[in-house]
Amino acid sequence: MTSTPPLQSMVIFAHVVDAGGFSAAARALGLSKSAVSKAVAGLEEHLGVRLLLRTTRKVRLTEAGERLYPHCARMLAEAEQAERELSHHGGRVHGQLRVNAPLSVGRTLVLPVITDLMQRYPELEVDLQLQDDFVDLVATKTDVAVRVGRLVDSSLIMRRIKAVTAHVIASPDFAARYRVTLPDHIAELPFLVYTVAARPDQLTLERDGERVVVRVSGGFRTNNGDAIRDAAIAGQGAAVLPDFLVDDALRDGRLQVLLDDWVVTPSSSVYAVYPQGGPVPPHVRLFIDTLVEHAEGWGSPGLDAA
Numbered sequence: 001m002t003s004t005p006p007l008q009s010m011v012i013f014a015h016v017v018d019a020g021g022f023s024a025a026a027r028a029l030g031l032s033k034s035a036v037s038k039a040v041a042g043l044e045e046h047l048g049v050r051l052l053l054r055t056t057r058k059v060r061l062t063e064a065g066e067r068l069y070p071h072c073a074r075m076l077a078e079a080e081q082a083e084r085e086l087s088h089h090g091g092r093v094h095g096q097l098r099v100n101a102p103l104s105v106g107r108t109l110v111l112p113v114i115t116d117l118m119q120r121y122p123e124l125e126v127d128l129q130l131q132d133d134f135v136d137l138v139a140t141k142t143d144v145a146v147r148v149g150r151l152v153d154s155s156l157i158m159r160r161i162k163a164v165t166a167h168v169i170a171s172p173d174f175a176a177r178y179r180v181t182l183p184d185h186i187a188e189l190p191f192l193v194y195t196v197a198a199r200p201d202q203l204t205l206e207r208d209g210e211r212v213v214v215r216v217s218g219g220f221r222t223n224n225g226d227a228i229r230d231a232a233i234a235g236q237g238a239a240v241l242p243d244f245l246v247d248d249a250l251r252d253g254r255l256q257v258l259l260d261d262w263v264v265t266p267s268s269s270v271y272a273v274y275p276q277g278g279p280v281p282p283h284v285r286l287f288i289d290t291l292v293e294h295a296e297g298w299g300s301p302g303l304d305a306a
Contacts (some may be wrong), residue, residue, distance in 0.1 A: 009043035012036055013051060014072040021059055047152045065100065093283050094123030100137070104225045104245050105270065106130040110146055117287065122155040124283060131150075132196050132223045137275050143284050144274045146291070149198065156273040159282075159288055162295040164265040168203070169246050169255045170238040179233050180238070180258045183212040191218035192239035201239060205262040212262075229255075240264055242299065270295065 012029065017025040019273055044051050051065035052081045058227040059067060106128065114126050129135070129142070137156065148164060157187050157301060168186065170178075177188055183205045193216065201220075203214045218237050222228060225245050232239045233254045249255040272288045274280065 006043060006046055006102050007075075009039045010068075010072040010198055011047070011076050012039040013043055013306040014069065014076045016052070016059060017065075017069050018073070019059065020250040058203040066155050066225045093117075093121035093286060094125075095281075095283055096127060097283050097287055098127045098129075098143045099145070099287070100129045100131070100135050100140070100142045102132045102225065103130045105146055105148060106134040108244060109270070109291070109294060109298050112248060113287065113290050116294070117290060124301060132144060132225065133195075137273070143281070144272055147271050147273055149268045155276065157276055159272045159292075161288075161292055162298070164242045164244065164268045164270055166242050166268065167246060168205075168238060168240055168248075168258040168262075168264065169232055169250070170258055171233055171235040172253065172256055173256060174232075174235045174238065175256055178238075183259060183262060186214045186216060186238065186259075189216075189218075190220075192231050192237040193218055193221040194228050194239070194241075195221050204265050205259065205260045206265045211265070220269060226228060232235075242268070244277075 008025055011279070012025065012031075015025040019028055022033050022036050022040075028037045029036065040052060047064075047068075049064040051068060052063050053060045053062055068130065097114075097268055099110060099114070107130070110128065113174050114128060117128060118124055129140075130298055134147070135142060135145065138144075146161070170180075170189075180186060180189065186203060188206075201216055203216050205214065220231055220236060225241060228239045229249065230247050232241070233249055238258060246255055250257065272291060274284060274288075
């Protein structure tokens with residue numbers, strides 16, 4: 001019989017499975033690796049079954065472990081949820097919130113939301129990662145990510161934050177030099193390619209039911225929207241960018257819309273996405289709700305927030 005209470009050992013077992021090994025679980029729990037190993041071994045002795053197959057690199061669930069793990073994980077999730085709910089009671093919010101967002105959206109939308117929340121809830125800790133490339137939320141233990149585009153990943157729960165309008169843009173000097181009047185002219189331009197886009201080398205335009213697909217190419221490619229915008233302002237090429245990145249430059253004349261009677265398709269939106277499994281923690285729900293509120297005054301006027 002193990003000296004560690006079975007319920008506690010079950011929690012440790014769930015952490016080992018989630019972390020993918022004893023060392024990672026020990027770091028997450030603030031325990032020694034030997035203490036974690038003994039707790040799991042004691043649980044196996046208590047139940048009379050082998051739960052994990054141990055190798056030098058990783059652990060793998062046995063058939064008995066596969067049956068037990070969902071119960072332990074659910075118990076752990078419910079216990080953590082209960083703690084968060086009690087912590088949230090009376091306006092108290094604490095704990096760590098891990099957020100991932102594209103650089104531009106992170107600076108202009110997400111950061112003000114986080115600043116607001118941390119001022120209102122001083123015990124809240126935030127780990128904000130800004131990068132335009134998508135990350136695996138489960139592998140990186142990210143609570144919520146803010147993404148732009150058309151999302152099809154069914155393994156994530158999505159909440160639409162705000163619609164986004166994209167424009168084909170260029171500097172006034174560039175536009176005057178090339179005089180684009182038809183979609184086919186786009187293919188002849190030096191294009192600034194945003195490599196994170198779903199189809200970075202293809203542009204689809206629509207007008208009055210007519211659809212045109214144009215291949216684009218150019219000598220400048222990057223995974224960052226701000227860099228695309230700045231290169232366009234400098235007259236280095238045309239680009240497709242969302243309204244929240246170019247509104248200021250369009251208003252003050254540093255950029256202009258090409259083919260403004262054509263619509264870039266498909267349309268896209270800003271989403272908050274988070275992994276499935278268990279109830280949404282209160283501080284994650286609070287962050288998303290506040291994000292929706294702030295989004296009403298962000299980007300182009302006249303777009304609806306979800």
